[in-house]
Amino acid sequence: MSNTMEAVASAARADAPPAIMLDKVNKWYGAMHVLRDVSLNVALGERLVVCGPSGSGKSTLIRCINRLETHQEGSIKVDGIELSDDLRALDAIRREVGMVFQSFNLFPHLTILENCTLAPIWVRHMPKAEAEALAMQYLERVKIPEQAKKYPGQLSGGQQQRVAIARALCMKPKIMLFDEPTSALDPEMIKEVLEVMVSLAETGMTMVCVTHEMGFARQVADRVVFMDRGEIVEQGPPGEIFENPRTDRLKLFLSQILRGH
Amino acid sequence: MSDAAIPTPARPAPITLVGPIAWVRNNLFSGWISGLISLVLLFLIVKWALGFIEWGVINAVWSVPNNQTQACRDLRGTGACWAVITEKHRFILFGTYPYEEQWRAFLSILIFSGLFIVSAMRSFWRKELALVWIGALTAIGVLMWGGVLGLNYVPQERWGGLVITLILATFGLAFAFPLSILVALGRRSRLPAIKALCVIYVELIRGVPLISLLFMASVMFPLFLPEGMNIDKLLRAQIAIILFAGAYLAEVVRGGLQTLPRGQYEAADALGLSYWKKTGFIVLPQALRLVIPPLVNTFIGFFKDTSLVLIIGIFDLLTAGKTAIIEPAWQGFGIEVYLTVGFIYFCFCFAMSRYSQNLEAELNRHRVR
DSSP states (O other), X not given: OHHHHHHHHHHTTTTOOOSXXXXXXXXXXXXXXXXXXXXXEEOTTOEEEEEOSTTSSHHHHHXXXXXXXXXXXXXXXXXXXXXXXXXXXXXXXHHHEEEEOTTOOOOTTSOHHHHHHHHXXXXXXXXXXXXXXXXXXXXXXXXXXXXTTSOGGGSOHHHHHHHHHHHHHTTOOSEEEEEXXXXXXXXXXXXXXXXXXXXXXXXXXXXXXXOOOHHHHHHHOSEEEEEETTEEEEEEOHHHHHHSOOSHHHHHHHHHHHHHO | OOOSSSOOOOOOOOXXXXXXXXXXXXXXXXXXXXXXXXXXXXXXXXXXXXXXXXXXXXXXXXXXXXXXXXXXXXXXXXSOBTHHHHHHHHHHHHTTSOGGGHHHHHHHHHHHHHHHHHHHOGGGOSTHHHHHHHHHHHHHHHHHHOOSXXXXXXXXXXXXXHHHHHXXXXXXXXXXXXXHHHHHHHHTOSSHHHHHHXXXXXXXXXXXXXXXHHHIIIIIHHHHSOTTOOXXXXXXXXXXXXXXXXXXXXXXXXXXXXXXXXXXXXXXXXXXXXXXXXXXXXXXXXXXXXXXXXXXXXXXXXXXXXXXXXXXXXXXXXXXXXXXXXXGGGTTOHHHHHHHHHHHHHHHHHHHHHHHHHHHHHHTGGGOO
């Protein structure tokens, strides 16, 4: 049945090849089997939300997509390029895939503007003036152009996460990965980050988000993937996943999430 | 009632809380015990300072005619004999460098000082600075050796004094620091061969005293060279110092590398930065800032350790000072000479220390909220 879901999702978006293809991906941390035969296609322009209890492998999965983690079995293709030890392929993929981390990971010794222009200048070889103009454009989009000259340590968590989004966007990626972008934030800051992510979704960006924000999933996700113990248990449109969970594992997870909120 | 719209205006703090009087009260006379200790210490400091002024200034002899040190000896220790410095300062600064050519050594010291000052100013921190260093060090080499541009050739055996100390320290640290960064990075490399090489280097060099390295460089190393080939003694000592300082600095740098959270590497990777760009823009700038205090600590240590070259017969500042008072006429005036030599060392080390504090504050400004 998951195949039909994917068919529906990709049919809605012409017949472009999938942006991300995972085929029977397996990964172990030492003896621990953390990804078990994970197969997943993400269509161009699709907004995918990955959820699941902690330790379910969802972060590992998303980190395999830009090879911050290496998988041991199966294949991952991003934008048509197979992930392997080939460094040139890796460079090409990282240029096309932006990532936002739970702990922001801004560079504390660089100003906000420098954080945003570093990679465009040194990876994309963009002239400095052009990179700065681009950075200001994205900083305006995440609504903090006035902080450009400050250092990350002088900003609130929500502001830092918005800068991290702008920094990733400055590389003009085709795909954006979000690894629990709001989990380290205070409740009042979660909203401002989610707003930025919603507006990004509206531009048609291919997005894969690991998040527990069910409101966000309902509002923008084309598809929700539920993972548990290293495997994909259920997937489908948000309405179906949240209203009609078929497996006990998902039911249990949803009841815990609702209790937590 | 004061719940009106006018807020209570701020009043100046009472005199017991701020200002010099408050400082003295709080720090020196906060109770009768601390007051007593303060008074005793104050008395000792004043007494000692007055004694030093009496010895070093009032009763001092500043010059004597033709090595006739009788005037100094008549003081019987109640006054300083600065005449020994007046007489021997050229020897202390320049060693046995030919007398009429000593302006060249003096000029070299000036170039070194200028180089340090220029390098310390952040507005000069750009690519051209490397050219300035190459130019300055070449100029010093030409001045010291001579043999070109109408300068007489002066063999290295005749160099000595402060110039030698500055040469050993400057070249030593200028080469040891980049070497240490490469070694520190190498120790964290994923390539086993590089990692093993760096670990062996650090552990081997750290495991032996600098003196034995210097001995090896001066006595054993030439045995391995083919017949007739000879490498300058100073150069051999210089290489030993570079290797030794490199190993120590590498561990300091590695300490800095370890403080960097993994997220910084991941963020740089995710942006597609290559290994060297990641290292140059993200890793080293953060890691080195954090280790400025231990780095400068090691720098200062090695600046003074250059004096160990005396055991292989190189005349650095300290050895020159010691040799200056071997002459019978000047024997017994060690205090004056060692005070002077110590003061010269202190000037350089204190400058490094102050500069590092300044640099630390300036470079870590991003961490102030």
